[in-house]
Amino acid sequence: MGSTYTDNGGIEKIGLGEQAGAWGTTTNNNFDIIDRLINGVGSISLSGTTHTLTTSDGSLSDGMFKVLVLGGSPSGTNTITIEPNNADKLYFVKNASGQSVTFTQGSGSDVTILNGFGAIIFADGAGSGAAVTDLTALFTTSQAIDDVVIGGTTPAAITGTTITATTSILPDASGGADIGSTSAEFGDIYVADDKKIKFGSDQDVSIEYDEDDTDSLLISGGDVTLADDKKLFFGTGKDVSFEYDEDGTDTVLLNRSSGAELITIADDKKIIFGTDKNVSLEYDEDGTDSLLISGGDVTIADDKKLNFGTDKDVSIEYDEDGNNTMLVTGDVVFADGSTDVDIASHDGTNGLKLGGTLVTRTAAQINSARDGTVTSVSGGTGLSGTVTSSGSISLNTGIGDVGTYAFLARSGSTTINAGQTYTNSSSGADNNSAGLLYAGFLSEGDNNFDDDTALDATGSSVTTGLTGVWRAMGEANHTSRRAATLFLRIS
DSSP states (O other), X not given: OOOEEOTTTOOEEOOXXXXXXXXXXXXXXXXXXXXXXXXXXXXXXXXXXEEEEEOOTTSOOGGGOSEEEEEEEEXXXXXXXXXXXXXXXXXXXXXXXXXXXXXXXXXXXXXXXXXXXXXEEEEOOOGGGOOEEEHXXXXXXXXXXXXOOSSTTSOOOOOOSOOOOSSOOOXXXXXXXXXXXXXXXXXXXXXXXXXXXXXXXXXXXXXXXXXXXXXXEEEESSOOOOOTTOEEEEXXXXXXXXEEETTXXXXXXXXXXXXXXXXXXXXXXXXEESTTOOEEEEEXXXXXXXXXXXXXXXXXXXXOEEEETTTTOEEEEEETXXXXXXXXXXXXXXXXXXXXXXXXXXXXXXXXXXXXXXXXXXXXXXHHHHSSBOOXXXXXXXXXXXXXXXXXXXXXXXXXXXXXXXXXXXXXXXXXXXXXXXXXXXXXXXXXXXXXXXXXXXXXXXXXXXXXXXXXXXXXXXXXXXXXXXXXXXXXXXXXXXXXXXXXXXX
């Protein structure tokens, strides 16, 4: 009966009565195979992209090593085929080939080992459908590993699905490790309510969702700086943005993609200016119901306008580059009621001007001209009535009234001097008790008008209206006739 061989190691089983005198040689070879199967470390040099790992019956072969150290210079990922496909195999593999290697035995699962990594694998020897399994991958999920330093002095990468830390995940030194990289970024990061992301060796600045207080994202402990020309956006569609426009206007720029309103400030809330909050701007809804500037002056630069109206119909401007005065453009209407317009200085040089001409009258003079009864007018007479905001001034027209004219004569042969005043009373004129009479010219029937005093003067019995003071507007020298001329009553 001939020799046979073990299925997995290819150890020769000497047949009964076989190899007389040569039994020792076979036995020694079998011991070498067993030694390789149990403790053997084989260096396998790879090349190209394929390699066959064979276990040969009765002779030493690479497939018998327990530990495989892969080297060589493969041109890419190398596929290592375990043969025969009906042999059960257990390998400890260290891949130092410079490329990834894939172990296969049949159409079942394969195992890939990255360069620089190792694994414990087994092949199930199931023939054409044989599969290779990575036992190492099963260890970390089947049981806990306690007090293990991974990598030693040369840290190694850890690949896993979920890492659960009961206390902390720490770097080897302060600032000594990163989370993610420029080419391998993390996805979402979840931080619980009221927990902080802290920055700085002394944790100077933190970011926190402050759920138990402000219910907002809270940045504490330091300033927040945005680089030049970078925007802080608001809205899902980035509708509004803040930007320090360094490469443009060199100012803080507030912009909105559409719509009119940019910033809305609630009722009775202030925009505060100054390190000590000296000045504030507020819509004072619960007080004056107006825009309120408090705590300091408001200054408008030279030649800049304060405009009123949607179309800027009216403006106020200090016209420094023009006439160096306050310039109001547009109509000005003062509301009814107790509204005062007070011109502090009105000294005959400065004060109220109309059309560039100074009004020289004092307030008392102007008031006397607009209110009360006019009793005399400089340079003339004849005005009467009360001057009010709704009153009128009228001329007297009744016979003998102040301001009217009359053709008068003097009783007796007496001269009348132009410009002198006359009265029928005892005082008040240049010529008192002048015996003034109404006079006129009479026709004698011959179509001639003669100065016939006997006919034109009706006598002292007709004196109605001849009270007061009269001024002679003409002159008449008496002869044998009565002097008569035109008179104006002045008081």
